[in-house]
Amino acid sequence: MRRAFAVFAVVLFFVLIAACGNRRSSITVAGSTAFQPFAEKLADQFMTNRPTANIIVQGGGSAVGIQSTLSGTAQIGMADLVSLPEEAKVLQATEVARDGIAVVVHPSNRINDLTMDLLRRIFNGSIRNWRDLGGNDGVITVVSREAGSGTRISFEQIVGELVLTKEAIVQDSNGTIRETVANDPNAIGYLSHGLLNEKIKAVTIDGVACTNEAIQSNQYALARPIFLLTRGERLPDTQAFIDYILSAEGQQTIQSSGLIPVK
Amino acid sequence: MKSHNLREKGVQYLLTALAFSALFGLLLIALFILKEGLPFLTQVGLKDFIFAHDWEPQSGKFGIYPMIIASLWVTFGAMLIGAPLGIACAVFLTEFVPRPVMHTIKPMIELLAGIPSVIYGFIGVIVLAPLIRTHLGGPGLSLLAASIILGIMILPTIISISTDAINAVPNSYREGSRALGATRWQTVYMVVLKAARSGIISGVILGMGRAIGETMAVIMVAGNAVKVPGTALDSVRTLTANIALEMGYAVGLHRSALFATGVVLFIFIMLLNTLASAFVKQEIRRR
Numbered sequence: 099m100r101r102a103f104a105v106f107a108v109v110l111f112f113v114l115i116a117a118c119g120n121r122r123s124s125i126t127v128a129g130s131t132a133f134q135p136f137a138e139k140l141a142d143q144f145m146t147n148r149p150t151a152n153i154i155v156q157g158g159g160s161a162v163g164i165q166s167t168l169s170g171t172a173q174i175g176m177a178d179l180v181s182l183p184e185e186a187k188v189l190q191a192t193e194v195a196r197d198g199i200a201v202v203v204h205p206s207n208r209i210n211d212l213t214m215d216l217l218r219r220i221f222n223g224s225i226r227n228w229r230d231l232g233g234n235d236g237v238i239t240v241v242s243r244e245a246g247s248g249t250r251i252s253f254e255q256i257v258g259e260l261v262l263t264k265e266a267i268v269q270d271s272n273g274t275i276r277e278t279v280a281n282d283p284n285a286i287g288y289l290s291h292g293l294l295n296e297k298i299k300a301v302t303i304d305g306v307a308c309t310n311e312a313i314q315s316n317q318y319a320l321a322r323p324i325f326l327l328t329r330g331e332r333l334p335d336t337q338a339f340i341d342y343i344l345s346a347e348g349q350q351t352i353q354s355s356g357l358i359p360v361k
Numbered sequence: 362m363k364s365h366n367l368r369e370k371g372v373q374y375l376l377t378a379l380a381f382s383a384l385f386g387l388l389l390i391a392l393f394i395l396k397e398g399l400p401f402l403t404q405v406g407l408k409d410f411i412f413a414h415d416w417e418p419q420s421g422k423f424g425i426y427p428m429i430i431a432s433l434w435v436t437f438g439a440m441l442i443g444a445p446l447g448i449a450c451a452v453f454l455t456e457f458v459p460r461p462v463m464h465t466i467k468p469m470i471e472l473l474a475g476i477p478s479v480i481y482g483f484i485g486v487i488v489l490a491p492l493i494r495t496h497l498g499g500p501g502l503s504l505l506a507a508s509i510i511l512g513i514m515i516l517p518t519i520i521s522i523s524t525d526a527i528n529a530v531p532n533s534y535r536e537g538s539r540a541l542g543a544t545r546w547q548t549v550y551m552v553v554l555k556a557a558r559s560g561i562i563s564g565v566i567l568g569m570g571r572a573i574g575e576t577m578a579v580i581m582v583a584g585n586a587v588k589v590p591g592t593a594l595d596s597v598r599t600l601t602a603n604i605a606l607e608m609g610y611a612v613g614l615h616r617s618a619l620f621a622t623g624v625v626l627f628i629f630i631m632l633l634n635t636l637a638s639a640f641v642k643q644e645i646r647r648r
Contacts, residue, residue: 131609157609158609158610159609159610160610161610161611161612162610162612165612239500244585244606244607244610245416245417245418245419245607245610245615246418246419246607246609246610246611246615247610251419261417264586264587264588265586265588265596266586267500267502267584267585267586267596268584268585268586268587268598268606269585270580270585270606270609274581277486278486278502281486281487281490281491281501282491282494282500282501284500285500
């Protein structure tokens, strides 16, 4: 037993040494959790084409993406905000994809269309019953993301002048928003359009449905860009990775996994 | 002989060091939270932080009053459900059931403690919240749902400590009581529970500690709206939920505000624990 342990320790030691010795230039990509799974997939594909590159993808949210690019801890930041904050102006931003924010209700809800103004009044709490909108009698359950979420910041910015009602239920991911709305006949929430399924119903906004075409052509208002941020001169691998994401193959990956390509 | 002594000493020092490492950990945690949270508290002011009603980190409003109230209500609700159930179960297991039955049922109850809190939360979201919504109204994800889930989660703690306390009551007490003509229930109620009181109370306190600190299950079932609850059917956000929900995204002042929330939670738990242990000590002295 003891001998086995010693052998194991020695092997582990050499494996670690070997892992450290294999120094590849590595690029850290950090930020938006909405784009993180796509970035991971794209990084995998990129690294199979270019074995010398090493790309590490981390989450943390758009704010972390901006901060870590500014400080240099990440070479590429991911941000999914409608407009970048003041401090991010020094960064070079490349739009690599677009994401639609779908407004969703329970499938049994009779409401199919909302205007931007109604949306604002539902989420700030001035309209509180579906009856007032021509729906069934029922107190509206407003479901929102937590403060700091890129989806929430974008949603509030696009809707404009939105101070979320204190009654709003807060969920911390697109998935839990979907579950909450699917389980509550009176709920309304918003989520990334890639996560739409048959358990919830997306309403049209000012008569425009949340479809790939409408988002790409800017007709659907609740859409946000996804930016990759870099600071100063780009390293060859960084440039190559961004070029790869913008290439036909990269954009195809983005589209097949549920986001909208920019090209 | 000499080397034997040396070994004894060595073991003694090693054990001392190990024992203090736990304390050291506690100290480091306290220092770290204070270091991150205190600058915020001095900047915003403790009073504005604790008594302000608005939590809007994006527009620089940091008030945790609704969450403090929510944490207290959720914990109180959990005690209201968990304590009577737990103590009743402990009495049943020790006084009204043959020993072998107790020895099979008790480990099963202790299995409850091994269920991860996400599972409790999941059951709360899928089963409990829709039940509350359809039968009682409101959004379902509520103070009531959180209290019920937490009440069940603290059951194993209360039951297992209470059964131990009741088992430790000498049989002569029961025999004396029965000999004086008391019925079985009178014996339990007037003699056994009184004698086991301090043990039962410490079980309830440990359960309370678990309830106030629980995070995952509460995030899932409480709905997390930042407001002072008007009824048990309102959605609430506890102090722990606030930290866990927003930590992932927070930077700058927002992040410090979350650490300051941690400081408040820390002080809260210390106060509760001190109060509780003082209470238990007093109980013991009174006997």
